[in-house]
Amino acid sequence: MAAFVTLDSVYKRYQMGEVTITASDGVSFTVEKGEFAVIVGSSGAGKTTILNILGGMDSCDEGTILVDGSNIAAYTQKELTKYRRYDIGFVFQFYNLVPNLTAKENVELATQIGTDYLDAEEVLKEVGLGDRLSNFPAQLSGGEQQRVSIARALAKKPKLLLCDEPTGALDYQTGKTILKLLWDTCRKNNMTVILITHNQAITPMADRVIHMKNSKVSEVTLNPHPRPIEEIEW
Amino acid sequence: MNIKAALLKDFLREIRRSKTRFLSILLIVAIGTGFFAGLKACAPDMHLTAEKYYADHHLMDLHLVSTLGIDEDNLRTIQDAGGIKDLYAGYSATLLYQNEDSESIVKVMSSNFSDEEINAPLLIEGRYPTAPDECVIDESGKYLPEDWVIGAEITLKAADGENIDDSMAEKTFTIVGSVRSPLYVNFERGNCTIGDGKIDTYILTLPEAFSYEIYTDVYLTLDALDGVPPFSEEYDDILETETDRFTKLSEELAKARYDALYEEGREELDEGIAEFNEEKEKGQKELDDAAAELADAKKELDDGFADYYQGLDELNTRIADAKATIQSEKETLENAKAELEQGYQTYQEQLAAFEQTKKDVGEQIAAYEVLIDQKSKEISAAYEAIDAQKALVEQIRAFLDSYADVSISDASLYPEDVKMLLSAASELDPSLSGLLASYLRAQPENKTAYRNGVETALEKIEEEISANEALLAQAEEELSPIREAVNSFYEGKAALQQAKETLDQNALQIEEGEAALLEAEETLAAEEAEGRAKLSDAYAQLMDGKAEYEDGLAEYQDGKATFDAEIADAQKELDDAEKELNKLALPVYYIWDRYNNPGYSDYQNDTLKVDAVAKVFPVFFVLVAGLVCLTTMSRMVDEQRTLIGTFKALGYSRRSIMIKYVGYAMFASLVGTFVGVAIGFRLFPTVVINAYRIMYVFPDPLMPFRWDYTIGCLIVAFLCTGVSAYFACRKALKSFPAQLMRPKTPKAGKRVIWERMPKIWNRIDFIQKVTLRNISRYKGRGAMTVIGVAGCTALILAGFGLRYSITSIGPKQYSEIFLYDAIVVTEEDLSQNEQEKVTEQLSDIDEVTSSMAVLQKNMDVQSGNAVKSITTMVISDPDQLGDYIVLKERLGGKEISWDENTVIITEKLARMLSLSEEDTFTINNPDGSRLTVTVGGITENYAMNFVYFTPSLYESLFGHEPAYNARLLNFEEGVDEEEMGAAFLETENVLGYSLSTEASKTFTEMMSSLDLIVWVIIFSAGALALIVMYKLVNISVNERIRELATIKVLGFYDKEVSAYIYRENTFYAVLGTLFGLILGIFLEKFVIQTAEVDAVMFSPEIPFYCFFFATVITLFFTVIVNVLLHFSLKKIDMVESLKSVE
Structure with a gap:
């Protein structure tokens, strides 16, 4: 059985003026x-x-990337x-929460466009923020913000x-x-x-x-x- | 490397790097300042254009006119008054020109056609006149007669009751060119006292074309006003002092003119008296001569009559004599006739007797006649036989002689005649033949014997013949008595015949006598007729002579009467002249200035209107431009806080860091302002002035670069951009470098007011919540967007509203209020009869369905200090007015009912005089009296100001019945209106007509210039909205790029990402539009009030479609912005955006 994620000879090049920078040079792993x-x-x-x-x-630019059997490179x-x-669920270094939305709303931002998702409050409880649901990002610590970020990523069941x-x-x-x-x-x-x-x-x-x-x-x-x-x- | 150099390098590189931002500031500043300065410059440019035009053509400052003209002495006085730069004394006359179509009122003015003279015309086409019978015509003649073209010959005539020779030496002119006179700036040509009171056009010709002995017009330019801009307060101030000076001078002029005229009049009068006396004497003498002549004629006539009667007597006598002679002759003839009659009778009697005799002896006579006839025949026969025997005897003797020597024996050889003789001789005596034959046979010597024998025989025969003859004579004797009896019978008959012939001859003679008599009678009658004819001719001649004499007499009497009357008239005339001379008043001098020129004030007013529009509209643009710059600069500083931190950390002073941003902003403003004003100063005045050139005649507009406005704009632009950059920087520079180098903490989220209302909050969906929060979060920018959009909507609404208000009044006035199809103007002061005739003739035109008489008159009305000119409308039949003019209130449309004691006034008039129902105001009657009337109703009306009267009110106010001078007419639908017009003009006493459709069209055309300005505003406003929104939205997007990248990463589709921003944008747009609509209502009101003139009321309401269009156009621009936004959102690079913090 094939691996869940397979990268095979993936190349990515950037053209910066006259210089070509190869950011991925035949990357392969599973x-x-x-x-x-x-x-x-x-x-x-x-x-x-x-x-x-x-x-x-x-x-x-080159190569195949299979995720759960689909070649996303194409x-x-x-x-x-x-x-x-x-x-996909994404967790960033700088959280990238929408500052104008509460913790719960930031999670909902992800779920409300999906079809199969977890309840925002549940997810936030799971990441240990059950009592900070209606706090704005600015009112949360870095770790808490990252938890919101994770909850946002998880809520859509990636x-x-x-x-x-x-x-x-x-x-x-x-x-x-x-x-x-x-x-x-x-x-x-x-x-x-x-x-x-x-x-x-x-x-x-x-x-x-x-x-x-x-x-x-x-x-x-x-x-x-x-x-x-x-x-x-x- | 020098620190400053590094900063400068950074500054320049910054501009290059952020071209879009730099350009956007530049552009918004350019638009703002361009619009502001451009619109602002319109009125000054219009003034400048006029100023230059007037200066170039030396437009007069003052115009002197006197009721008695201006003579040379006057002119010298004026010249001596000083302060006069230039003076032109000339002539003018107002005359008529008539062609097939119409009658035009023409002002004829003199000119020397020099470029240096006052009011110098500008030659447009052709050439200037060189002879007095040439002229140049009005170039921009809206009312120019159609047949006035160069080369045409035109003949002018004076108005009724005036003599053209009084003013003109030439009446017929050849058009040699067309000119533009600076006296007329629009299509108005001023007023006059003839015709309809409006001058249609003018012509210029040489002064020699006039016959005036004194000047009619004096034009002046003044030293004090030289170079002073017209329309300026300075000009007006100086003008006032100068006018005062000349008004004072005019008193002196008037006195001098009066004296001159009085003296002249006196002299003329004295001359007149002398002439009168002379003429009187001469006339009397002529009359006396005529009387003597008449007496002679009378005597001659009497002699003629005496001669005639004598001749008549002579004729009568002569005729009577002749008639008597004829009568006596006739009597003689009658006697002869009677005698003849008698003769005939006798003849008849004798004839009868003869007839009786004839009857008695007729038979016997017949028997006698037969007997005589018979006996005569017997006797004749006997005589014949005797004669034959005698002849035979002779023949025998001859035979004997002839045959004395010849013997013929053989009988058969006898010649034929011998044979016959032998046979005849045998009859006479049978023995003879034998003897003869024997004689023949006998030899000559033997013959004697025989011959004797024959002789003897012959002698015996001769004897017998003699016996027979005696017997016959006896028989005849016996017949003679009978013969006599017969002869006497026939003689009786012949005598009778003879008597008849004599009688017939007599009768013939009588007839001839009668014929001669008749002839004599005829001759006499002819003679008489001839004589009488001659006499009657003579009589007729005499009668003619008599009639002639009588005519002569009557003529003489007439002549005498006329002479007496003439003498009396002349005496009266002289008396009148004397009186008039004594009555001679001081002349009135009018000191007119440029404001009296048609169109001059209008032009000034129009520039003021443009200025008013320029005051309101551009402020929005500047305001919005300022807001946009502020936002842009704050954003720029925000974006570059790290860089600022770095510079600061490196030890740059706050000032040198700040200078970059302030400089950036100011540099953009500087360039933007210059670009903006450079375009604005050209574009807007060009558009606006060219629009006004439809109504005014001016040369190409002057559009200088205006430094004052440019500097003003620069200051405002610097304030908006530089100051906003300064404050944005100052805030940033207050922070420590470390703080600056960290990303700016995003603005914290906040609960919004809606969350306190769970009922609403829980019901709206998630995205809506986000939108609401975002709106609350970026209040400042939101407000700016709203202001920008509101400004745009307000401008568009005001623009559309203004356009509607202006363009709708034509159709409203001429199809909703004035329902009549035409108004026909007649002569003033027609008699009742003439008026009825006009009405009748107009009604007789088939296509005219109904008509009503009205009286229109221009008057001034007053309330408080406000004086306005109006048109009075006296309605002959107020009950029927509804078919022609609708009187109703504008708001609510309530119909206004007539009241005998009040007048109905139009809405604009009510507003200008601050009148409402039941208020009173005064009418300044032209005779000087003031009439107070009460307002009974205020009616909707857009063009002109009217005061409606009932006839009875008019009569009680003015003291006389209204003399209707116009007719309102309705037509059948679809008639040829031009033909109708021709039919009107054929009607007696009709001066002219005006069709509602034409009037409406003219109105709309007049307004088209404003229409253009409105479109400029609408499109500028739209462009503004577009730029503002796009700019603000872009800033908003840049500021929130991480957020947008995040939701992209979360898997939002492009559409959803766009919608995330659209919602806010649309919200601002809708909010802005709503505000804008409200603002627009006020803006429109303001603009309308500034732009309105006295004679016009713009429709104050804004129809729904204006709101609709303002909304749709604004939203259309919003959609454009959203579409542009969509593409820029699509381009956001998630990876780049998210790593930007590093």
Whole structure:
């Protein structure tokens, strides 16, 4: 059986004046369903490009990307939008909440365009914000905002949860809680999670670690016994 | 590298980098200032254009006219008054021109056709006149007679009761060109006292074409007004002082003119008296001569009659004598006739006697006659036999002689005659033949024997013959008595015949005598007739002579009477002249100025209107432009806070950092302002002035670059952009660099008022909630959008409203209020009879369905200090007025009923004089009296101001019956109105007519200039709305780009992303439109009140469609903005937008 997510020789090039920058240089890897995968690499290694392509926010120039059997590399803009709408959950480093909406409304922003979704309040309770439903983002701490962001991503029951440095703007302790939440979600809901980080220390908690260097996958390691986040220190 | 240099570099690079923003500020400033300065410049440009035009053509400052003309002395006095730059003394006359179609009133003015003279005309076509019988015509003649073309010959005539020779030396002119006179700036040609009182056109000709001995017009330009702009207060002030000066001078002029005229009059009068006396004497002498001549004629006539009667007597005598002679001759003839009668009778008696005798002896006479006849025959026969025997004897003797020597023996050889002789001789005597035969046979010597024997026989026969002859004579003797008896019978008959012949001859003679007498009678009658004819001719001649004499006498008597009357008249005339001379009043001098020129004040008023419009509309543009700049600059500073932080951290002073942004804004404003005003100064005055050039005759507009407005605009633009940039920067620069370098904390969300109303809040859907929150969040920008949109809607509504208000009055006035199809104007002061005749003749035109007489007269009315000119309308039959003119209130449409004691006035008049029902006002009667009337109703009306009277009220006010001078007419539908017009003009006493359709059309055409301005406003407003909304929406999008990228990432379709913004935008647009509609109502009211003139009322209501169009157009622009927005939203790059924080 094919893997849930398969990238095969994905290329992405940017034309900057006369210089061609290759952001993805024949990237290939797979992620199985229900896995907690971490893409790790230093700044500029091409992690975000891969995540953006995988999240349907960007397109690749070459290669195939199979998600649950569909080649999204061949999708049109419209299909990509649909793909983002129904299949993908995104968690950003800077949360990207709509400041003018309450926590609950930010979640509803995602659910009200979907067809199959979780109740916003329920999801927020699950991420531990049951009592902050009608707070505006400005009234929430960074961690809380990130939880809202995760709740927003989860509420639409995505096939794939993509997280771009979710702890990048958070302090150590809060970062850990967020990672725990993501890990738990993965395990509890059998959710496939792909997380980008430059922090090598996180890798032990992942089922699969994809190392990237110079826009290429340098190494993929499988971790048969991931350690819970609580045990990891950095 | 120098710090400042780095900043400068950054500044320039910034402009290059953010071209769109820079251009948008530039553009909005350009539009704002362009519109403001452009519209503002319209009125000054109009003034400037006029000023230059007037200066170039030396338009007069003052115009002097006197009721008694201006003579050379006057002129010298004026010249000596000083302060006069130039002076032109000339002539003018108001005359008539008639062609087949119409009669035109023509003002004829003198000119020297020099470019330097006062009121110098501008030659448009052809050439200037060089002879007095040439002229140039009005170039822009709306009322120019159609047959006036260059080369045409026109003949002018004086108005009724005036003599053209009094004013003109030439009556017929050849048109050699067309000109434009600076005296006339529009199509009005001023007023006059003849015809309908309105001059239709003018012509200019040389002064020699006039016959005046003194000047009629003096035009002046003044030193004090040289170079002073017309229409300015300065001009008016100086004009007032100068007018006062000349008014004072005019008293002196009047005195001088009076003295001159009195002296002249006196002299003329004295001359007149002398002439009168001379003429009188001469006339008397002529009369006396005529009387003597008449007496001679009378004597001659009497002699003639005496001769005639004498001749008549002579004739009668002569005829009587002749008649007597004829009578006596006739009597003689009668006697002869009687005698003849007698003769005939005797003849008849004798004839009868003869007839009796004839009867008695007739038979005997017949028997006698037979007897005589018989005896006579016997005797004759006997004589014949004797004669034959004698002859035979002779023959025998001859035979004997002839045959004395010849012997013939054989009998058979006898010649034939011998044979016959032998046989005849045998009858005479049987023996003879034997003897003879023997003689023949006998030889000559033997013959003698025989011869003797024959001789003897012959002698015996001769004897017997003699015996027989005697016997016969006896028988005849016996017959003679019988013969005598017969003869006497026949003689009796012949005598009778003779008597008859004599009688017949006598009768013939009598007849001849009678014929001669008849002839004599005829001759006499002819003679008499001839004599009488001659006499009667003589008589007729005499009678003719008599009639002639009588005529002569009558003539003489007439002549005498006429002479007496003439003398009396002349005496009276002289007396009158004397009286008049004594009555001679001081002449009135009119000091007119440019404001008396037709159109001059109108032009000034129109420029004021343009100025009024320019005051209101552009403020919106500037306001909106300022708001947009403010927003743009704040946004720019916000976007560049990191950069500002960096500069600050690097140690740049606050001032040098600020200078970049303020400079950026000011640079954009500077360029924008210059671009804007450069276009505005050209575009708007061009459009507006050209629109007004439909109504006014002016050269090409002057549109200088106006530094005052430019600097004003620059200041405003700098304030709007620079100051807003300054404040935006100051706020940012107050923060610490570190703070600045972090992203600006997005504006925190807030509960909105709606959330406190769960009933509403819970019912609306999620997106609506978001929209409501966003609206509450960006109040400032929302307000700006609303103001921009409201301004746009208000302008469009005002524009449409204005357009409606102006264009609707023609149709409203001429098809809803004035229902009549034509108005026909007749002569003034017609008698009752003539009026009825006009009505009758007009009604006789087939197509005319009904007509009503009205009296129209122009008068002034007054209430308080306000004096307005109006037209009185006296309605002959108020009950029928509804068929011609609808009198109703505008609001509610209530019909106005007539009241005998009040007048009905039009709405505009009521407003101008602040009158309402039952108020009173005064009418200034032309005779000087003031009449007070009460307002009985105020009627809807748009063109002109009317005061409606009933005939009875008019009569009681003015003291006489109204002399109707116009007829309102209704036609059948679809008639040829031109033909109707011709029919009207054929009617006696009709001066002219005006068709409602034509009037309506003219009205609409007149208003078309304003229409154009309105469209300019509408489109500018639309462009404004578009730019404002697009600008604001773009800022809004930029500010919220992360938010938009997020929802894109969340999987919102493009449509949904757009809708997310549209909702807000549409909300602002709708709100703005609503505000705009309300604002527009007030704006329209204001504009209308500023633009209205006395004679016109614009429709004050705004019809629904204006609201509809204002809304639709605004929303249309909103849709355009939304469509543009959709494309820019589509272009948002999620990846770029989300990583921008890094």
